Amino acid sequence: MIGSLYSGISGLKANTSAMAVIGDNIANVETTGFKASKVAFANVFNATLGQSRLQIGRGVTMSGTSSNWNAGTLQNTENVTDLAINGKGMFIVRDTNDNAQYYTRAGKFEFDRNRRLVTPDGLVVQGYSLSSSGALGQFGNITLPSGMNQPQATDTLTMNLNLDASASTGDTYDTTVTVYDSLGNAIDLTFNFTRTATGWDWYVTSSDGTASPSSSSTYSLAFTSSGALDPASSTPASSNPTITVTGLSGANLSITWEYLDGTATDGSITGYAGDSVKTAQTQNGYPTGMLQGVSVDDDGIFTALYSNGTMLPFARIALADFANYSGLAKQGSNLYTSSLSSGQAVISPPNTAGVGGIAANALEMSNVDLASEFVDLITTQRAFQANSKVITTSDEVLADLINIKR
Numbered sequence: 001m002i003g004s005l006y007s008g009i010s011g012l013k014a015n016t017s018a019m020a021v022i023g024d025n026i027a028n029v030e031t032t033g034f035k036a037s038k039v040a041f042a043n044v045f046n047a048t049l050g051q052s053r054l055q056i057g058r059g060v061t062m063s064g065t066s067s068n069w070n071a072g073t074l075q076n077t078e079n080v081t082d083l084a085i086n087g088k089g090m091f092i093v094r095d096t097n098d099n100a101q102y103y104t105r106a107g108k109f110e111f112d113r114n115r116r117l118v119t120p121d122g123l124v125v126q127g128y129s130l131s132s133s134g135a136l137g138q139f140g141n142i143t144l145p146s147g148m149n150q151p152q153a154t155d156t157l158t159m160n161l162n163l164d165a166s167a168s169t170g171d172t173y174d175t176t177v178t179v180y181d182s183l184g185n186a187i188d189l190t191f192n193f194t195r196t197a198t199g200w201d202w203y204v205t206s207s208d209g210t211a212s213p214s215s216s217s218t219y220s221l222a223f224t225s226s227g228a229l230d231p232a233s234s235t236p237a238s239s240n241p242t243i244t245v246t247g248l249s250g251a252n253l254s255i256t257w258e259y260l261d262g263t264a265t266d267g268s269i270t271g272y273a274g275d276s277v278k279t280a281q282t283q284n285g286y287p288t289g290m291l292q293g294v295s296v297d298d299d300g301i302f303t304a305l306y307s308n309g310t311m312l313p314f315a316r317i318a319l320a321d322f323a324n325y326s327g328l329a330k331q332g333s334n335l336y337t338s339s340l341s342s343g344q345a346v347i348s349p350p351n352t353a354g355v356g357g358i359a360a361n362a363l364e365m366s367n368v369d370l371a372s373e374f375v376d377l378i379t380t381q382r383a384f385q386a387n388s389k390v391i392t393t394s395d396e397v398l399a400d401l402i403n404i405k406r
Contacts, residue, residue, distance in 0.1 A: 004394040007044075010059030011387030014041055017062045018380045025368045026377075033072065033105030033334055034366035036373075037065045069325045072367040074359055080294055081117065083107035084364040087356020089319035090336070092347065093123035094141070101126075103320050103345065105364055106334035115144040121333055127317040128349065130301070134313060136349065142302065142315045147291045149306050151184030154285030156256050158268060159278055163193060163200045165227060166273040171195040173276035180285035181208075181250035189243065189255075193276070198222055199234070200271075209247035223271030231260055238263040255283075286310055296360040300350035319355040320345035 018039040028034040042063035074084050085091070090103040102123065109125055112118045117125040129137035157177055164173070173193045178186050188207040192215070193200045199222035204211040213219045219241050222233035231238045240260050245253040259269045289306030296302055300317035322328065327341025338345055351357045 002394075002398075005391055007057065007059035008387045008390035008394065010044060010061060011390070012384060014060045014062045015380050015384040015387065019377070019384070021065055022373055022377050022380060025373050026370070029366050029368045029370060031106075031334065031366050032108055033364045034368065035067045035069055035105070036366070036368045037067050040064050040066060067326050068367055070367050072365040074362045075365050076362050078361065079110070080296060080360055081109045081111065082361060082363050083109060083296065083300075083317070084359040084362040085319065085350075085356045086298075086359055089321055089350070089355035092126040092318050092320050092345070093119055093335070094126055095123055100337075102331060102335040102337055103328065104334045104336065107363055111144050117142040117144070123335075125317065127300070127302075127315050130313045130316055134301075136316065139318065139347070142317065144294070145291070145304050145312065145314050149289050149291070149304070149308075149310060149312060151180060151182065151288045151308075152285050153182040153251065153253060154179035154255055154283045155253075156258055157283040158258050158281065159191075160268050160280035161278050162270045162272055162274060162276060163221065163223075164195075164274060164276045165223065165271045167195040167276065169195050169197055173200075175278045177281055177283060179253065179255060179283050180287055181245075181248050181253055183250035184287035185248070185250060186287060187245065187248070187253070189245070193221075194218075196220070199230075204243050206245050208249075209245045209252075212244045212246075213241070221269060221271075227270050227272040228267075229259065229265035229269045229271070231263055231265055296358060298351065298357040298359075300358040316349050317358065318347050319350055320347050321353065321355050322346070 018041075021037050021039050025036045040063045041060050044058040044061055071085075071087070083091070084107050085105060090105055091107060093102050093104060094100070095102070104119070106119070108120055109117050110120075112122070119125070124141045126140065127142040128139055131137055157179065159175070159177065161175070164171075172195070174190055176188050176190045178188055180186055185208070187209070189211060190205045191202055192205065193202045199220055201218040201220045203213045203215050203218045220235045222230045224230050238260070241257050243253075243255045243257060245255075259266055286308045289308030289310055291304055292307050293305040294302060295305060295311075296317075300319070301313050302315040302317070304312045304314055306312070322338065322345060323343035324341055327339050327343070328336040329339045329342075331337055346353065348355055
């Protein structure tokens with residue numbers, strides 16, 4: 001009977017531990033990115049009496065816990081740096097004090113005073129820098145660019161332009177395009193067109209500095225009988241003209257007016273009967289801009305948004321994948337470290353190598369199922385009561401045996 005007492009005690013211990021796991025799950029029902037745990041039980045080795053068929057169990061023990069790594073539902077937020085993972089993967093964060101690396105599904109991030117993307121505990125989020133062409137650069141801290149971006153001088157422009165074929169010789173048409181110098185100063189270039197017997201002559205005047213071609217050295221545009229631009233009869237012949245502006249406070253401008261595809265017209269300049277009119281224009285310069293915000297896309301690319309309308313991708317977040325997520329070692333504060341059981345981290349950008357994409361303005365909620373936890377709570381409570389009943393019953397039997405002597 002003493003053996004049954006110890007079996008009952010083992011049941012009490014195991015179910016007490018199970019109750020602690022269930023309580024931890026319920027306590028973290030609102031914890032961002034929390035993964036619920038499940039208790040696993042195993043029987044204690046048997047005592048063999050005489051023959052191998054006579055084996056008596058010695059109770060139960062908690063053999064371990066396993067985490068449920070199914071994704072939790074996503075909760076929308078108003079913070080663009082709140083990030084969630086759609087699929088596999090974990091964010092990588094680093095403690096700059098001891099250079100320790102951790103992994104987490106909790107994407108509650110913000111930029112600190114040093115412009116680094118950090119967790120609420122100050123751990124720095126890791127990712128890749130991006131070149132101007134979008135190529136991945138060095139792996140390291142994700143850092144916000146400075147609050148002001150460098151201006152870009154205009155070096156190309158386009159116009160969708162019709163010059164009236166029915167205009168009389170000597171008629172004029174003017175249109176203005178705003179461009180930018182190397183310091184970000186806005187400069188108005190006015191294109192002056194004059195009807196001639198063979199087409200239209202044109203030159204440029206500038207609101208600052210001196211522009212060429214000028215009124216004393218005009219270029220020309222000629223058209224076919226169908227109203228299409230005739231590059232070979234225009235000047236410069238069969239090539240896009242270059243407009244220069246000198247005498248500026250910044251560097252001199254050299255701007256290509258692009259209206260040819262190779263040596264043929266691209267259709268942007270026409271000479272149809274009808275009003276002379278400009279219907280569209282583009283130029284690739286911009287002034288100095290102040291940082292106004294950040295956006296994050298599904299591929300985890302961080303883009304800085306500036307007041308001048310430019311958008312500069314500057315970083316791409318990194319995700320870690322593991323062969324066995326259940327083998328990760330919990331460190332508290334929603335953090336994990338790798339272990340021999342989990343395998344080494346395989347690091348890659350989102351939406352590559354099997355890891356998921358990124359949802360901005362969202363956080364992954366806990367995957368705790370309260371209904372299941374309450375059911376487990378009830379069954380664990382009943383199991384605890386049943387094991388306590390084994391102990392009290394065994395005690396009563398032992399008392400009866402002792403009383404036989406009387």
